[in-house]
Amino acid sequence: MATVHLTSLGCPKNLVDSEVMLGLLLEQGFTPVSEPEEADILLVNTCGFIQSAVEEGIDTILGLIELRKNPTVRVVVTGCMVKRYGADLVKELPEVDLFLGTEEVATIADRLRALAAGGSCAVLPGAADRFREQGEIPPFLMNSELPRRLATPTHRAYLKVTEGCDNRCSYCLIPSIRGDLRSRALPDILREARGLAAAGVKELTLVAQDLTAYGLDLRGGPKLADLLHGLLRDTDIPWIRLLYLYPSRVKSDLIALVAEQPRILPYFDLPFQHVSDRVLKAMNRPYGEAMIRELVGEIRRLLPGATIRSTFMVGFPGEEEEDLERLAAFMADCRLDHVGIFTYFNEEGCAASVLPRQCPDELKERRRDRLMALQAEISLAANQARVGRVEEVLVEGVSGESELLLEGRTRHQAPEVDGCVYIADGQCRAGDLVRVKITEAHPYDLVGEIVTD
Ligand code: SF4
Structure with missing residues (x-):
């Protein structure tokens, strides 16, 4: 059976899709290989969220095509970029043998088997949409029956609990790429989590486009708190981490639950995106600076040692100096632990792309650099x-x-987004939980040594 080399780009949610594709291919007799030169099929699972991700996707595909010495080696491109650009990609990248949209995660083995057997390569990106309209390919939703081959070290894994998003942030294309919110059934998620715990996972990171939206589409169904109680009851995983909490849906009961349960890490990933009420309104984010400050205060009151991470976008259309000053003042006052600063990019197809008063690139970059320097000190x-x-x-x-x-x-x-601790002294193995005395600090990383007493 054919050998496959898979490159996974983008976020942890995309990585889970890649892991499922790899699991299915293994189950169907394909052999995964780590070197692209050894592969009969080069598979790239792309991200299409922002322009830089698209550029990375194109560069990766072109790099692999260049490596291809043997013309019988097939190149297959899947994921968000295919959904976003559809037929344009077919035109621009004629060397690619097959494009598949995000719906086709579960059908990957059939598709590649047909391709390896020399079958038709003419599955065009738009085809997934046409099939879906005819009811042949439902939108993909992860489930525990699907085999999954972890790409992360065995001591940690991501757990994807929803697909799609019902929010409509004006700068974001995700709902048009991944569709509306679809939550997995609670028993199915718990079944997968029990399997990961049995496989030795010590850090389980819950991911979704908006984790706090879990269950909102399941009438009368479970919510995030039920999911967390289920994970605490059904597994003994010592670290449960929550990513992508939508700020206005984080209420006192969730903070209190995190405070009560040491296995749920005191880590709040809250992508505020801005603090200026005006800019947030234009972004279609339903909260303002007062709510943000109240939420940060509440977390610090109930959980004084908690870590707060956020991302901010600068250079949004109409952003004035005074909005940036508000954001800088907020960062200086609230001193969040980890902050990512991004510049707004005018993504074609986003509601924000037609807003007046777009910011020049140079100004966006200046604003980003200023805030990054401020955060580095904090x-x-x-x-x-x-x-x-x-x-x-x-x-x-x-x-x-x-x-x-x-x-x-x-x-x-x-994992992947924050710094790390370099351990300069002591014995341990990957996957061990050890006590480390911190001896040195840098803006993003720490240095320490293992203590045994
Ligand atoms: S919450 Fe907003 S930014 Fe995040 S995926 Fe949904 S629409 Fe996009």
Whole structure:
């Protein structure tokens, strides 16, 4: 059977789709290979969320095509970029043998088998939509019956609990790419979580486009709190991390639940996007600065040691200097632990793309650089306050920086997005939970040594 090399781009939600595709291909006798040169099929699961992700996708595909020495090697492109650009991609990338939309995760093995057997390659991006209209391919929703081959180290995994999004942020294309909100049934999620726990997962990171929307589409059905209670009851996973909490849906009861349950990490990922009421309104985000400040205060009151992470977008159409000053003042006052600053990009097809008073690129970049410099000081001070403390650390393994160092993360550092702890002294293995005394702080990373007493 054919060998397949898979490249997964984009966010953890896309990674879960890639893991399912890999599981299905393995089950159907395909052999995954880590080197593209060894593959009969080069599969790229793309992201189409923002322009830089699209550029990365195109570069990756072109790079793989260039590597292809043997003309019989097939190139297959799946995922959000295909959904977003459809027929344009077919025109622009004639070297690609097959494009599949996000609906086709579960049909990947059939598609690749037909392709490997020399069958028709003419499945065009629009075809998924046509099939869906005819009822042949329902929109994909993860389920625990599907085999999944983890691409993450065995001690950590993502758990995708919904697909799509019912919010309509004016800068975002996700609802048009991934469709409306679809929540998985609670027993199905718990079944998958029990399997991951049995496989040795120690950190389970819950992901969705909007995690707080879990169950809102299931009339009278479970909500996020029910899901968390179920995970606590049915598994013994020591670290349960929540990503993508929609700010206006985080209420005191959720904060109190996190405060009561040490296995739910005191980590609040709240993508505020801005604090100016005017800009938030134009973004179609239903809250303002007063609510944001109240929420940050409530988290700090109920859980003084909690980590708050956020992302902000600068250069949104109509953003004035005074809006940026508000945002800078908020960052200086509230001193969030981790902040990502992005510049607005005028994505074709977004409601915001037709708004007047678009910001010049140079100004966007200046604003981003200013806020990033401000946050670097705040993050450094927060990390310096940890020096001398002993923190629980999940060991990831040998550091990518040096073979002489190990690398891990505290409860305050999410995988892939935050910094890490370099462990300069002590013995441990990947997947161990160890106690580390922090000895040195940098803006994003920490250095420490294992303590045994
Ligand atoms: S919450 Fe807003 S930004 Fe996030 S996926 Fe939904 S529409 Fe996009």
